[in-house]
Amino acid sequence: MKNLCILLFSSLLIVSCSSSVSKNTNDKRLLTEEINTIYNQKKFNGFAVSIVDEKGTLYENGFGLSDVENNKKYTAETIQNIGSVSKTFVGIALLKAQELGKLKLDDSIDKYLSFKVVNSKFTDAKITIRELATHTSSITDNEFYSSKNYYLKSNQNLTGLKMSFDDDQTFNPSDSIVSMKSFFENVLTKNGKWNKDSFSAHKPGTIYEYSNVGTTLAAYIIEQATGQPFKEFTKKYILEPLKMKDSGWKFEDIDFSKFSRLYENPTTPLPYYELITYPDGGFITNVNDLSKYLTELIKGYNGNGTILTKESYVEYFKPQLSESNFRERNTKNPYNESYNVGIFMGFGYTGYIGHTGGDPGTMSMMFFDPKTNLGRIMIFNTNFSDKEGNKAFFDIWNAMENIRVN
Numbered sequence: 266m267k268n269l270c271i272l273l274f275s276s277l278l279i280v281s282c283s284s285s286v287s288k289n290t291n292d293k294r295l296l297t298e299e300i301n302t303i304y305n306q307k308k309f310n311g312f313a314v315s316i317v318d319e320k321g322t323l324y325e326n327g328f329g330l331s332d333v334e335n336n337k338k339y340t341a342e343t344i345q346n347i348g349s350v351s352k353t354f355v356g357i358a359l360l361k362a363q364e365l366g367k368l369k370l371d372d373s374i375d376k377y378l379s380f381k382v383v384n385s386k387f388t389d390a391k392i393t394i395r396e397l398a399t400h401t402s403s404i405t406d407n408e409f410y411s412s413k414n415y416y417l418k419s420n421q422n423l424t425g426l427k428m429s430f431d432d433d434q435t436f437n438p439s440d441s442i443v444s445m446k447s448f449f450e451n452v453l454t455k456n457g458k459w460n461k462d463s464f465s466a467h468k469p470g471t472i473y474e475y476s477n478v479g480t481t482l483a484a485y486i487i488e489q490a491t492g493q494p495f496k497e498f499t500k501k502y503i504l505e506p507l508k509m510k511d512s513g514w515k516f517e518d519i520d521f522s523k524f525s526r527l528y529e530n531p532t533t534p535l536p537y538y539e540l541i542t543y544p545d546g547g548f549i550t551n552v553n554d555l556s557k558y559l560t561e562l563i564k565g566y567n568g569n570g571t572i573l574t575k576e577s578y579v580e581y582f583k584p585q586l587s588e589s590n591f592r593e594r595n596t597k598n599p600y601n602e603s604y605n606v607g608i609f610m611g612f613g614y615t616g617y618i619g620h621t622g623g624d625p626g627t628m629s630m631m632f633f634d635p636k637t638n639l640g641r642i643m644i645f646n647t648n649f650s651d652k653e654g655n656k657a658f659f660d661i662w663n664a665m666e667n668i669r670v671n
Contacts, residue, residue, distance in 0.1 A: 293324050296668045303661050304328045308654040309647040310528050311339030313552035316665050317633075317640045319563045322556040324668070331525035331646060333534070344511055344551045345525040345646055347629040348622025349477075351548035353562075354499055355484050356609030359398060360577040361502045368490040370395040370580075370608070374482065377489040380446075382453045382482070384464040392469045397476075397483040398608045399585045403469045404479040409452060409459035410542070411435070415625070416442045418516055418537035426536045430529060430625035436538050445485050448541045452478060473590050475603065477545040483609075484544035495544055506572050507557045512550040515539065519549050527626025528647040535626045546624050552644055555631065559619075559640045563633050566618070581608045582618065600632065600662075623648075630662065641665045 300314065310333055315325035327340035362368050373391040374382060382392060384403045396402040411434045417423070419439040428436050443451075451459040465474050484495045491498055496514040504512055513519045516539065527535045540547045550558075564570045565578035573581065584605040588594070595601040595614065602611020602620050611620045619632030619640070626646060633640030643662060649655065 293668070296324065296664060297326055299664050300326070300328060300661055303657050303664070306653070306657050307531060308649055308657040309645050310531050311343070311525060311647070312643060312645040312661075313339060313341050313343060314644075314661065314665060315341070315552045315556040315559075315642045316668070317556045317560045317563070317642070319560065319567060319569070319638050321560055322553075323639075324665075325552050325556060327552070333526070333528075333531075339525060339646065341553045342511065342523060342551055343525050344519055344523045344549055345527065345644065346547050346549050346624060346627055347555070347644055348546045348624040348627045350555075350620045350622040350629050350631045351544065351546050352480050352609045353620050353631075354503060354548060355480055355487075355544050356398060356581055356607065357503055357573065358487050358495070358499050359394065359483060359608055360573055360581055362487050362491055362498070364574060364577055365491070368394060368486065370398065374486060377486045380450050380454050382449070383455070384469060385455070386464065386466060387468045390469045394483060394486060395585070395608075396470050397479045397486075399606050400473050400475050400479065401470050401586070401590060402476060402479045402482075403465045403467050403472075403474065404453065404476045404482065405463060405465050405474060406477050407452065407459070407462040408433075409461070410478060413437065413448070413451075413459060414541050415538050416541070418539060421537050423536055426534060427529065428536070430535065434625060436536055436625075442541060445481065445541060449478075449482060449485065453482070471590065472592060473586060473603065473606070477542060480545040480609065481542035503558075503572055507554075507561055509550065509554040509557055512548070512554045514543050514547055514549065516549075523551070524549070525646040529626060530649070531647055538625065546622060552642055555642055555644070559631055559633060559642060562618075563638050563640055566633075566635060567638070581610055583607055584612060600630065602632075628658070639666075 311329035311331045313327040316323045325341045327343055329339050331337050331339040331343045371393050373393055392402045415434055416437040417439045451457040452463050487498060488495050529535055561570060566582050568575050570578050585607060586605050594604055599613045599615040599617055602613060604614040605612040612618055617632045617634055622629035628645040630643045
């Protein structure tokens with residue numbers, strides 16, 4: 266679903282980019298006023314934004330409501346899941362595990378799995394970790410990714426809430442959750458009961474095909490290689506060094522009182538949920554913490570990072586693919602991160618580096634411009650599917666680009 270959400274608002278981007286009414290300004294107060302004006306169109310219930318550079322956060326603010334029913338404000342401290350921006354953490358974790366000597370990107374995934382993952386159309390082709398990290402593994406997201414992956418947070422009031430999203434995503438009972446390993450055995454192995462259309466018709470290593478399941482398999486391999494749960498590994502090597510104190514992967518890891526209600530649209534609240542495949546889109550954070558992370562990424566791009574070596578950051582940000590790896594390349598949308606890819610890090614055709622995210626009730630963007638070292642983040646608690654919502658979304662994004670901050 267994360268990829269479908271991204272494609273939806275990406276397909277409308279041309280309209281919004283060409284119609285932004287933002288004006289250059291050097292006043293943060295005027296930026297806040299401009300964003301408030303856009304918010305007052307009531308296309309979203311709540312969101313937060315930030316602008317960062319290599320030195321830190323230049324601007325951050327929250328707008329609207331995190332809980333409409335209880336009139337609770339959405340602030341820079343409000344937390345929620347951020348969709349596929351989460352994948353960038355998997356890339357950092359892979360390279361940290363490689364630094365520690367626990368794995369190599371060009372290892373076959375067979376080395377770390379107790380079950381067999383093979384594309385039946387290419388039985389002699391070994392899938393590598395690098396192919397997972399560049400979405401060229403031939404592993405696809407089948408119908409069971411949406412129907413079996415999302416499950417409800419336990420002990421919540423479900424009165425009046427929908428048990429599905431966008432018709433094809435089901436929120437399953439909390440007691441029906443299976444382990445990540447069981448999910449993979451059902452989806453990816455020859456005799457798995459959910460293995461329909463789990464692989465594409467392309468040989469592993471040849472064609473870019475965005476894969477949430479492949480992303481999570483990479484995180485599972487980190488667990489097998491290091492002997493640590495993925496969430497604990499990332500806490501030790503990413504969150505704690507960057508002082509991301511309000512962030513985590515599970516409800517038990519965060520202060521739930523700060524968590525935003527999520528909305529299918531401004532009038533339809535959704536239940537609280539988690540994912541079996543949480544590494545592909547379930548990172549919980551706020552704009553304050555995510556700004557620290559983006560500042561670190563900009564530092565790393567420029568050779569000054571702190572959580573990976575210079576060599577690892579070079580690999581992380583190195584475009585891994587060529588024209589032949591794409592069936593079709595998007596050269597119209599500057600914020601489609603699939604023009605090329607690093608190690609779970611995306612590149613737009615204009616050179617912007619980062620990722621987008623979408624999930625039930627979640628829309629997010631995180632990019633920086635390597636020419637200016639300025640980065641932007643937006644995190645929304647409301648989905649949209651119309652041109653007006655798309656325009657408002659990118660008017661906010663463009664307003665942040667146009668401001669001149671010191």
